[in-house]
Structures are given as C-alpha cells and as structure tokens.
Amino acid sequence: MARTRLLDLDRMSFRFVVGALAAIAFFFLIFPTLIVLLTSFTSTASLRFPPPGYSLRWYAALLDARQMQQAALNSLKVAIAATALSILLGTSGALAIGRSTARWAKILDSIFMSPLLLPALAFGFAALLYFSLIGVPLSLATLVLGHVAVCVPFVLRTTIASLAQLDPALLDASLSLGAGRFFTFRRITLPLIGRGIAAGAFLAFMASFDNVPVSLFLTDARTEVLPIHLWQIIDTDLDVRTAAASGLLILATIALMAAAERFAGLSKQLH
Amino acid sequence: MTAAPAADGPEWRLLLPLGAFFVLFFAAPLIVLLLVSLSDGLALNAFSLTHYARFLSDSFSLSILVDTLALGAKATAVCLLFGLPVAWVCVHASPRLRSLLLFLVILPILTSVVVRTFAWIVILGQQGILNKTFLSLGLIDAPLRLLFSEVGVVMVLAQVQMPLMVLPLITTLQRIDPNLADASRALGAGHWRTFRRVILPLWLPGLVAGCILVFAACTTAFVTQTLIGGARLVYMPLYIYQQAAGANNWPFAAAMSVLLMISVLLVVYLLNLCGRSRWATRHG
Amino acid sequence: MSRRVGRRDFLRAGVAAGALALLPRGAPAAEPLVVATFPGTWNEAHRDVLAPYFRKKTGADVIQTIMLATDQVAKLEAAHGKPPFDVAIMDEGPLLDAVKAGVLEKYPVEKSPNYKDLVPAFQDPWGPKISLQVIGIGFNPKKIKERPKSWNDLFNPAYKGRVGLTALNSTLGMAFMVDLAKTRGGGESDIEPAFKALKELLPSVGAISANLGAHAALFQQEQIDIAPYNFNFVQTLKEKGVDIDFATLDTGIPAWRTSLHVVKNAVQPDLAVQYIDAHISPEVQEDMERSPYWVIPTNRKVPLKGEIVKQVAKSQDDLAKLKYQDWVKINQHRSEWIERFNRDIKL
Numbered sequence: 001m002a003r004t005r006l007l008d009l010d011r012m013s014f015r016f017v018v019g020a021l022a023a024i025a026f027f028f029l030i031f032p033t034l035i036v037l038l039t040s041f042t043s044t045a046s047l048r049f050p051p052p053g054y055s056l057r058w059y060a061a062l063l064d065a066r067q068m069q070q071a072a073l074n075s076l077k078v079a080i081a082a083t084a085l086s087i088l089l090g091t092s093g094a095l096a097i098g099r100s101t102a103r104w105a106k107i108l109d110s111i112f113m114s115p116l117l118l119p120a121l122a123f124g125f126a127a128l129l130y131f132s133l134i135g136v137p138l139s140l141a142t143l144v145l146g147h148v149a150v151c152v153p154f155v156l157r158t159t160i161a162s163l164a165q166l167d168p169a170l171l172d173a174s175l176s177l178g179a180g181r182f183f184t185f186r187r188i189t190l191p192l193i194g195r196g197i198a199a200g201a202f203l204a205f206m207a208s209f210d211n212v213p214v215s216l217f218l219t220d221a222r223t224e225v226l227p228i229h230l231w232q233i234i235d236t237d238l239d240v241r242t243a244a245a246s247g248l249l250i251l252a253t254i255a256l257m258a259a260a261e262r263f264a265g266l267s268k269q270l271h
Numbered sequence: 272m273t274a275a276p277a278a279d280g281p282e283w284r285l286l287l288p289l290g291a292f293f294v295l296f297f298a299a300p301l302i303v304l305l306l307v308s309l310s311d312g313l314a315l316n317a318f319s320l321t322h323y324a325r326f327l328s329d330s331f332s333l334s335i336l337v338d339t340l341a342l343g344a345k346a347t348a349v350c351l352l353f354g355l356p357v358a359w360v361c362v363h364a365s366p367r368l369r370s371l372l373l374f375l376v377i378l379p380i381l382t383s384v385v386v387r388t389f390a391w392i393v394i395l396g397q398q399g400i401l402n403k404t405f406l407s408l409g410l411i412d413a414p415l416r417l418l419f420s421e422v423g424v425v426m427v428l429a430q431v432q433m434p435l436m437v438l439p440l441i442t443t444l445q446r447i448d449p450n451l452a453d454a455s456r457a458l459g460a461g462h463w464r465t466f467r468r469v470i471l472p473l474w475l476p477g478l479v480a481g482c483i484l485v486f487a488a489c490t491t492a493f494v495t496q497t498l499i500g501g502a503r504l505v506y507m508p509l510y511i512y513q514q515a516a517g518a519n520n521w522p523f524a525a526a527m528s529v530l531l532m533i534s535v536l537l538v539v540y541l542l543n544l545c546g547r548s549r550w551a552t553r554h555g
Numbered sequence: 556m557s558r559r560v561g562r563r564d565f566l567r568a569g570v571a572a573g574a575l576a577l578l579p580r581g582a583p584a585a586e587p588l589v590v591a592t593f594p595g596t597w598n599e600a601h602r603d604v605l606a607p608y609f610r611k612k613t614g615a616d617v618i619q620t621i622m623l624a625t626d627q628v629a630k631l632e633a634a635h636g637k638p639p640f641d642v643a644i645m646d647e648g649p650l651l652d653a654v655k656a657g658v659l660e661k662y663p664v665e666k667s668p669n670y671k672d673l674v675p676a677f678q679d680p681w682g683p684k685i686s687l688q689v690i691g692i693g694f695n696p697k698k699i700k701e702r703p704k705s706w707n708d709l710f711n712p713a714y715k716g717r718v719g720l721t722a723l724n725s726t727l728g729m730a731f732m733v734d735l736a737k738t739r740g741g742g743e744s745d746i747e748p749a750f751k752a753l754k755e756l757l758p759s760v761g762a763i764s765a766n767l768g769a770h771a772a773l774f775q776q777e778q779i780d781i782a783p784y785n786f787n788f789v790q791t792l793k794e795k796g797v798d799i800d801f802a803t804l805d806t807g808i809p810a811w812r813t814s815l816h817v818v819k820n821a822v823q824p825d826l827a828v829q830y831i832d833a834h835i836s837p838e839v840q841e842d843m844e845r846s847p848y849w850v851i852p853t854n855r856k857v858p859l860k861g862e863i864v865k866q867v868a869k870s871q872d873d874l875a876k877l878k879y880q881d882w883v884k885i886n887q888h889r890s891e892w893i894e895r896f897n898r899d900i901k902l
C-alpha cells in the first residue's frame with residue numbers, strides 16, 4: 001500500500017515538474033511573437049504594451065516605406081539565389097558522401113557542417129577581407145556567395161538524413177533491371193529524397209533571408225537587406241513601423257511554414 | 272554491391288561542386304582572416320603576433336572574451352533546463368498535439384532574429400509587461416533593471432536559441448526504445464530514478480548536440496547582445512564589429528575573430544568529449 | 556501520385572514567383588541617390604521633408620543610410636573606389652578628419668544657386684552648413700519637477716538610477732564631456748575634470764546609449780529621466796507624445812555646426828549637389844523649422860521663430876554668440892578619449 005502511494009508521488013512530482021517547466025518554456029516561445037503582432041496595431045507613435053488604441057496606420061505606412069520595400073526585395077533575390085545554389089551544391093555533395101560509411105565521408109561531413117559551428121560574424125568579416133584582397137567589389141552576387149556558405153549545411157543535413165532512409169535494394173533493383181545510373185537517380189532516388197531536399201531548401205531560404213552576421217559585413221547602403229535595415233531602424237529610432245514590418249514577416253513566415261508542412265512534411269524532416 | 276568504393280569515379284565528380292565551393296569561398300576567406308591577423312593589413316607585410324599579444328595582455332579585452340564565453344554557458348544552461356521538458360512533452364504528446372507543439376518550437380527559428388529581439392525590448396523595459404505584471408502582483412517594489420543587464424541578455428538569448436536545443440533533443444529521445452523505460456519501472460524504479468539512470472545516459476548524444484549548437488549560436492549572437500545589452504555590456508561580436516567597421520582596425524579585429532573561433536571550437540570539442548565519456552558508453 | 560503532382564506544382568509556382576521577383580519593377584525616373592543621415596530628428600526630417608522636395612525637383616528617390624559622422628569617415632576610408640554613399644553629413648569634428656583623409660569633394664558652389672543666400676558664417680568650401688545643433692538637458696517633466704539648470708543637476712542624488720549618458724562616438728557625447736570639463740575648470744586641453752566627474756556619476760547612471768537614436772528609445776521606454784540631449788531631438792520626441800522637455804544650461808549653450816558634403820568618386824555627383832542645394836533652399840529650411848523638427852535654419856531668408864527663439868537664440872546674429880568647441884584640439888585626443896570612456900563605463 002505504502003509503496004503504491006510513494007510511486008504515485010514520484011510519478012506526480014515528475015509529471016508536475018516536467019509539465020510546469022515545459023509550460024513556462026512554451027509560453028515564452030510564443031509570447032514575444034504575440035507581443036510584436038499586437039504592438040504593431042497600436043494607434044500611437046510610441047511602443048507601449050498594451051497599446052492605448054488600435055489602428056492599421058503603421059501597416060499603411062509600410063506602403064510608403066520605399067527603402068524598406070527595396071531592402072525586402074534585395075533579401076528575396078539573394079535568398080532565392082542562395083537557396084538555388086545551396087540545393088545544387090548540397091544535393092550533389094550529399095549524394096557523394098551520404099551513402100558511404102567510409103571514414104573520409106564522415107570527416108567531409110563534419111567539414112561541410114562546420115559553418116554552423118563557427119561564429120558567423122567571424123566568417124562574414126573573413127569574407128569581406130577575402131573579397132577586398134582579391135579585388136572583387138561588393139555586390140548582391142558576393143552576398144549570395146557568402147550566404148551559400150552558411151546555408152548549404154541545412155540542405156546537406158536533411159538530404160543526407162533522407163538518403164540514410166533510402167533502401168539500397170531499390171537502387172540495386174533498378175540497376176539490375178537495366179536502367180542507367182542517371183535514369184535511376186532521376187526516377188528513383190530524386191523523388192524519394194525530394195522531401196528531404198525541400199525541407200533543407202526551406203531552412204536555407206529562411207537562413208539567408210534572416211541572416212545578419214554575414215550581411216553585416218558584405219552589404220552597404222546600395223545593397224541593403226531587410227534584417228539590416230530593420231536593425232538599423234530599431235537601433236536608431238524604435239519606430240513603430242518596425243513593429244508593422246515585423247508583423248508582416250511573422251505572418252509571412254507562418255504562411256510559408258504551413259506550405260512547407262503541407263508539401264514537404266517539414267516537421268517530419270526535422271526530427 | 273551497395274556502398275560504392277571510396278575512390279569511385281562518379282562519387283568524386285559529385286563531390287567536386289561542393290568541394291570547390293568550400294575551398295574557394297569558405298576555406299580561402301578563413302585563411303585570409305588568419306593571414307591578416309598575423310600581419311599589418313591587406314598588404315600582408317610584416318608577419319608577427321603583435322595583435323594576439325595586444326589582445327591577450329589586455330585585461331579589458333580578455334574580460335570581454337571571458338564574458339562572452341560565460342554568457343554562452345549561462346544561456347546554454349537555461350536552454351537545457353527548459354529544453355529537456357519541452358522535448359519530453361513533444362515526444363510523449365498525442366500526434367495531433369505534437370504537430371502543433373513542433374510548429375511552436377520551429378516558428379521562432381524561422382522568424383527574423385531582429386523581430387524576436389525587438390519584441391523583448393517591449394517586454395523587458397522599465398514600463399514593459401514583465402515589470403508591470405510583477406509590480407501589480409506585488410512581487411517587487413520598484414521596476415527591475417532587465418533591459419541592459421546580463422540577466423536580460425541571458426533570458427532573451429535562451430528564448431531565441433531554444434529551438435536549436437529542442438530539435439536534437441526530440442530526435443534522440445524518439446530513438447530511445449520506450450520498452451527500456453517500461454522495463455525499468457516494472458522492476459520497481461520510480462520515474463525520477465528511471466530518468467536519471469536509464470533515459471538520461473541514452474539521451475546524452477542529443478543533449479551534447481543541442482548544447483553545442485546553442486553555445487555556438489549564443490556566443491556569436493550580435494543583434495541580441497547589442498540590442499538588449501546596450502553600450503555597457505560589451506561582448507566579442509560587438510567588439511570585433513567596432514574594431515572592424517568603426518575603427519578600420521582590420522588586423523586587430525581579425526586576431527579577435529580568430530581567437531573567438533578557437534575558443535568556441537575548444538568548447539565544442541570539450542562538449543563532444545563529454546558526450547563520449549565513459550559514463551555515457553557504460554550506460555548507453 | 557496526386558501528392559507528387561502537388562509538390563511539383565508548388566515547386567513550379569515557387570520558381571515562377573521567384574522569376575517574377577527578379578524582374579525589375581517599373582523603371583523609376585532616375586537611379587536613387589544614396590545619402591548618409593544622422594539618427595533621430597535628422598533621418599525623419601530628411602525622409603519627410605527633404606526627400607519629397609528633392610523627388611519633385613529631380614524625379615529621383617533617396618536611399619538613406621543612418622550613420623554617425625565618425626562611422627561615415629571610417630566607411631569612406633575603407634571603401635576603395637566606389638563609396639557606399641554619395642552625400643555625407645558631418646559635424647565639425649569628424650569633418651576635419653574627413654578632409655584630412657581626402658574622402659570629400661570640394662563643394663561646386665557654381666552649381667548650387669542657394670549657396671549665396673547662406674549667412675556667411677555658414678559657408679564653407681567643403682560644403683554648406685545646413686544647421687546648428689545645440690545641446691542641453693533633456694528631462695522628463697512628469698518625474699522631475701524642478702527644471703534642471705546645469706550639468707550639476709545630473710549629479711543630484713534624487714535622480715539616482717535615472718540618469719542617462721551617451722557614448723563618445725557621437726558629437727553629443729563628445730561635446731557633453733568637453734563642456735562638463737569646462738564647467739569644472741578644464742576644457743579641450745584638460746579633460747581630466749570630466750573623467751573624474753564621470754567616475755562620480757557612474758553609480759547614478761541608469762543606461763548609456765551606444766548611439767544617438769538609442770538615446771531616444773531610452774526616454775521613450777522610460778529607462779531614464781534626465782540626460783544630456785540635443786534640442787532638436789527633444790522637440791521631435793515631445794511631438795511623438797513622449798514625456799520629455801528641454802532645459803537650456805545657464806552655463807552657456809554649447810553648439811556646433813552640421814554640414815552636407817559631396818563624397819569623392821560619388822556615383823551621382825550632380826544629383827548629390829542638387830540634394831545638398833535643396834537642403835539649403837529657403838523652402839526646405841522653412842519647412843524644417845517647425846514642429847516636430849525645429850531645425851535651426853542657416854539661410855538668410857529664413858528668420859528664426861517658434862521654439863528656437865524661445866529657447867536658443869532670438870536672431871541669426873545671436874547664433875554666433877553660442878559656445879563653440881575647438882575641434883582641432885579635440886580630434887587629437889578623440890580615439891584616446893573614446894577608448895578611455897568605453898573602458899570606464901564597462902560593467
């Protein structure tokens with residue numbers, strides 16, 4: 001009798017601690033995002049929560065924010081180009097090392113994933129020095145190259161994970177039935193790892209669009225990207241238009257995520 | 272048969288694009304960084320260790336490096352404390368709830384870091400929500416200084432990087448055979464004991480992976496550190512940026528960047544060692 | 556089967572959207588002009604008054620990059636060939652550095668019709684002075700009932716934890732330190748009294764802003780109640796509904812001149828001159844000399860009025876009598892003082 005009660009206390013205390021900590025964590029995970037959304041609808045020029053009144057004036061003000069729009073356009077262009085390049089490089093790289101268990105494959109895997117571990121700020125500065133040394137002027141193109149370095153690990157990771165789940169027997173069957181290597185790749189391998197590539201591409205796109213440390217060094221006023229522009233405004237002004245822009249970004253991210261979930265099963269690819 | 276031999280032709284051809292890109296646009300810049308840190312500028316004359324000596328002999332600079340690593344450690348600890356329960360709940364939840372919870376976990380990574388940090392400015396201020404709530408609940412008499420304090424920076428960093436901790440935790444937890452926990456409890460061990468003796472050792476690779484990712488991200492989190500930290504809390508990213516962009520002191524900034532990279536890699540290496548410790552392999 | 560079709564459709568739509576995004580939008584009248592501006596009142600005034608006037612006159616848009624003068628000089632020095640912006644805005648101190656570094660063009664007076672209408676004290680071969688900035692004490696009138704009169708009020712123990720300061724990389728910070736030294740027996744050649752006073756003040760300090768714009772945020776979020784501040788910025792914040800007011804110092808009003816310049820190797824030098832000329836035109840200066848900007852005009856045709864007359868000077872001749880600083884002396888020690896300040900304030 002006493003033993004059962006002790007076990008109950010043990011189970012309840014465990015569940016309570018885990019539940020309470022998790023609840024606090026989930027609350028703080030979404031709370032700031034909600035605050036931004038709510039504050040963006042304020043009717044005053046000052047950032048207060050709760051807002052004294054509600055209005056859409058700051059979203060309307062975004063229509064006139066030409067510079068912000070230009071920055072957003074630059075970010076979009078760079079992210080699309082960086083993602084496309086990451087897909088090409090990442091998929092070919094994953095195919096090369098993902099199916100091998102040799103030692104060199106594991107070493108290469110660590111090397112190609114290292115951009116995620118090294119301080120991106122240091123790499124951004126290194127890229128600036130590099131381009132200055134070889135005499136290449138900064139432009140959106142050099143920015144894309146800088147972004148690809150820190151985005152390709154995402155595609156690599158998810159594609160390798162996908163390949164690991166690929167049954168090699170399928171490839172053997174195709175080859176033994178007379179199909180060529182490229183045909184096998186196109187019709188068998190690619191569709192099966194397609195979702196992995198898509199998930200990686202999605203992450204790479206967001207990583208490029210939101211990137212700050214590399215963009216900090218590789219952009220200037222003529223090639224401004226959105227995160228830098230927003231940061232500059234926040235750091236100098238605390239303008240409420242930042243809240244509206246943030247609100248839009250949040251809504252766009254949610255929409256993109258829902259699409260990625262629907263078409264690429266994003267959450268399943270990430271764990 | 273199945274796995275292609277290491278020196279197979281097509282494999283090397285597939286490797287070429289990514290490999291070439293890495294050499295040209297990742298390795299080469301880092302080498303240039305190292306070279307500039309050892310010389311006097313882009314002209315690359317006069318090789319010496321002066322910049323490193325200058326940094327390492329200056330207590331102000333050293334304190335900034337130490338503060339940055341300490342900041343990373345504290346934020347990682349907070350992430351770990353809250354990340355473990357979150358991952359646990361995600362894995363043990365019903366499938367429908369799980370999709371929603373995963374969505375909540377992933378959404379922050381995908382929202383711009385500037386946007387997320389900006390939200391915290393509104394929350395942490397003297398007139399912010401947190402202080403207003405605490406005051407009305409009577410928990411404090413005067414508003415706390417959360418903004419521009421290290422506590423504030425740790426809090427915001429932990430929240431911003433939490434998904435990086437949770438995702439590897441979820442991946443590893445899912446791979447642990449649930450029968451093991453059941454068997455342990457059937458044999459009479461309580462929940463806490465099972466967790467400590469059975470789950471945790473098996474979970475260790477996930478913990479290490481999460482800690483590594485979060486630590487690396489926190490030490491280089493420029494935007495969060497500067498927006499929440501202000502002018503009086505200086506960490507390595509701001510210091511490097513001030514020297515590189517503000518003072519045009521490229522060699523010194525390069526030396527600092529190299530030192531930061533080495534420090535972070537050292538910690539990552541140590542964390543990896545923890546993951547492969549005897550304790551883990553004995554119980555894993 | 557249907558699942559795969561769905562994914563392919565999505566990919567195709569994505570590629571199409573991407574291609575559309577890469578197409579140029581309807582061509583504007585001319586390439587935008589990239590200019591540097593200061594945070595706070597300045598970037599707002601330039602965005603809301605100067606840029607529309609400029610666009611009407613030339614059809615070109617303006618892209619602003621918000622940067623302190625010292626950072627502008629650093630960026631211009633680092634850029635080999637193509638400068639990151641065509642128009643620089645400088646305070647007196649950094650202007651001397653910029654001229655020495657050779658990053659500015661001499662101002663083509665013949666291309667600027669409004670130049671001759673400037674008060675002679677504000678004409679300069681490197682670029683016209685577009686305004687004066689004066690500093691004093693910004694304070695929250697709801698929390699601080701007694702109007703501050705001098706820097707000594709910052710040291711009042713009643714304001715402990717509510718005092719704000721700003722970093723020395725901005726002219727506000729530097730001018731404050733120099734003036735603080737002057738009120739305590741020192742000056743440009745002897746800054747020790749200021750640093751000694753700083754050590755005294757630090758325990759009372761609530762927050763230190765890394766730059767001017769962040770200083771506004773401190774007041775807006777009520778992190779501080781009293782701080783050295785620019786006259787213009789206080790007015791702009793007041794109009795936004797922030798509880799703040801400006802107090803002039805009875806020890807004399809410190810002031811400095813701000814000017815616009817064409818950068819060397821500018822991508823669009825002619826547009827740059829037109830932009831600067833627009834800023835010194837009577838229309839723009841009159842439009843900026845009102846709420847919420849209160850930018851002090853330098854064109855003879857624009858009389859002083861409103862808040863400026865109430866708090867700063869009654870006429871343009873009086874402007875010459877304000878307290879100016881010796882920037883040549885200050886520049887010799889600038890980096891040393893900035894470094895020392897940063898070390899002293901670090902927590």
